[in-house]
Amino acid sequence: MLLHELAHCRAGDKGNTATLSVFPRADADYALLARVLTAERVRAHLAEFVAGEVVRHELPDLCALHFVCHEIVDGGVTTSLALDTHGKSVSSRLLALEIQ
Amino acid sequence: MRTTRIGSGAGFSGDRIEPAEDLLRRAGLADLVLECLGERTVAQAQQRRLADPSLGYERRLPARFTRLLPLAAAHGVRVITNMGAANPLAAGRVTVSIMDSLGLRGRVAVVTGDDVLPVLDLDAPAWETGRPLREHGEIVSANAYLGADALLPALAADVVLTGRVADPSLFLAPLADRLGWDLADVPLAAAGTLVGHLLECAGQLTGGYFADPGFQDVPDLAELGFPYADVAADGTAAFGKLPGTGGLLSRATVREQLLYEITDPAAYLTPDVTLDVRGVRVTDDVRVSGARGAARPDTLKVSVGYRAGSKVEAEISYVGPNAAARGALAADIVARRLAGMPVRAEVLGGETDCRLRVAAIGHDGSLLDRVADEVESLYTNGPAGGGGFRAHVTEVIGIASTTIPRAATHPEVTFLEAPDAAA
Numbered sequence: 001m002l003l004h005e006l007a008h009c010r011a012g013d014k015g016n017t018a019t020l021s022v023f024p025r026a027d028a029d030y031a032l033l034a035r036v037l038t039a040e041r042v043r044a045h046l047a048e049f050v051a052g053e054v055v056r057h058e059l060p061d062l063c064a065l066h067f068v069c070h071e072i073v074d075g076g077v078t079t080s081l082a083l084d085t086h087g088k089s090v091s092s093r094l095l096a097l098e099i100q
Numbered sequence: 101m102r103t104t105r106i107g108s109g110a111g112f113s114g115d116r117i118e119p120a121e122d123l124l125r126r127a128g129l130a131d132l133v134l135e136c137l138g139e140r141t142v143a144q145a146q147q148r149r150l151a152d153p154s155l156g157y158e159r160r161l162p163a164r165f166t167r168l169l170p171l172a173a174a175h176g177v178r179v180i181t182n183m184g185a186a187n188p189l190a191a192g193r194v195t196v197s198i199m200d201s202l203g204l205r206g207r208v209a210v211v212t213g214d215d216v217l218p219v220l221d222l223d224a225p226a227w228e229t230g231r232p233l234r235e236h237g238e239i240v241s242a243n244a245y246l247g248a249d250a251l252l253p254a255l256a257a258d259v260v261l262t263g264r265v266a267d268p269s270l271f272l273a274p275l276a277d278r279l280g281w282d283l284a285d286v287p288l289a290a291a292g293t294l295v296g297h298l299l300e301c302a303g304q305l306t307g308g309y310f311a312d313p314g315f316q317d318v319p320d321l322a323e324l325g326f327p328y329a330d331v332a333a334d335g336t337a338a339f340g341k342l343p344g345t346g347g348l349l350s351r352a353t354v355r356e357q358l359l360y361e362i363t364d365p366a367a368y369l370t371p372d373v374t375l376d377v378r379g380v381r382v383t384d385d386v387r388v389s390g391a392r393g394a395a396r397p398d399t400l401k402v403s404v405g406y407r408a409g410s411k412v413e414a415e416i417s418y419v420g421p422n423a424a425a426r427g428a429l430a431a432d433i434v435a436r437r438l439a440g441m442p443v444r445a446e447v448l449g450g451e452t453d454c455r456l457r458v459a460a461i462g463h464d465g466s467l468l469d470r471v472a473d474e475v476e477s478l479y480t481n482g483p484a485g486g487g488g489f490r491a492h493v494t495e496v497i498g499i500a501s502t503t504i505p506r507a508a509t510h511p512e513v514t515f516l517e518a519p520d521a522a523a
Contacts, residue, residue: 008316008352010309012361015228015501021359023352025315057365061379061390066359074444078140078498079408081444081459 004095007033011091018087020067020094030063036099042067045097049073049090104278106271107328110134111302113141113158117167119326124171126342127328131274134181135267135300142264143405143497145186146241156187165198173204180270184261188212191261192516199518206518209257211250213511214264216402216504217242226500233404236500241405244504247371248273248283250511257515266371271296279333289373290393291335298357302326305357306341307348320346339386354382372396399503408498409463414475414491417455426483427454433482434458437474461496468493
């Protein structure tokens, strides 16, 4: 199934760095997401968009996984050649990740 | 316990005006904050000021204030905004003249001192690239993110105008003023900064960036209500939006906004506090508590705008059977014609409805025109059925970031009176 079934996601941007916050629709799925949604998995899924490191922050009190993606390909709002210069739509791309 | 109600009337320069009118009429606010200044917006405003010294404030200020200030005056709400952009003093004078023309009396305060271009070390490295700032291109602006301490002396006014101030500081300052907080009290500065961080994007907290039909339904986005917070003297906050407005204010929307653009949940740097959101709790009835903090940094972030040339974007569409193959062929043709030029060419869309998009950035206008011409010439030199060519060229202001010692900035407050005694 797609991550979209279980979670919602918000992207943010600071210069060349993107943040992706993932929240399970039901708190009970936090443990499952924490197990399958590793930084490596996210980086591989977004390889086309992220050139640098992906750091995962676990926030159990908030029931959130927060990914900080460094060196966004074609990043930087002002000088990017991408259509979505902010990278706002990367949140939806992440939700296309297939999970078991 | 003492509480105060603070509202969020704009989350970016292009935001709707009606939700702020509604808050002023019905919410019983003490303060309304309008956050309208993005990183690029200040650099663009600086360019308008260079072209005409009477400009450089937010372009939509007159439209916004003409509608909002009569309501603010009628309901006794203090208005705080960064619509001063690159020219807060000019914004103050325009505000006074708007108040004059509307028959309003009041005091306008202008916060200056964020423009640090004259004192900035241009040999300092940019965070993004590590290269000295001056190597990025002609520098057009440098604005430090001032903190709540710069705003406090301005809060004796009815309308407060600033240039670059950290977004949460626009909220922390009036909270500290209303609730008698000392900005050096780290837990309270953390709590107020969290409230500001949650409110600064206005409708994004109340479901304005959340709807996903069938999965996350948000009622009546056409009449989205903006948020307010009831903040208690101990820093705890309850969030709300007006009855009858559209949108959704829930634990889910608040959590999304809480982590928005935070690159280190343990240490979100602001001019007022180093915020730690890891222990924040959001209840189902959207009460928020648990912000922690550490002392504020000794340096302030500076956004530096530089001329990065111009950007061309040119597009043409292909639809129907085999459209994607025709789009791919069009991309190949353009790539061959522009071989050696750093262009980005991509075919967007699906198998039967797609659009070739070609983009390039540079300082040579004739090369950028050639990119647009090559896409346009696909009309009679490319695949079958191409249509809907569009191209535009826009000037690009790049943004680089650095820091400046806090002691190198000298914030000041200027008070103006309406009616204008000098007029």
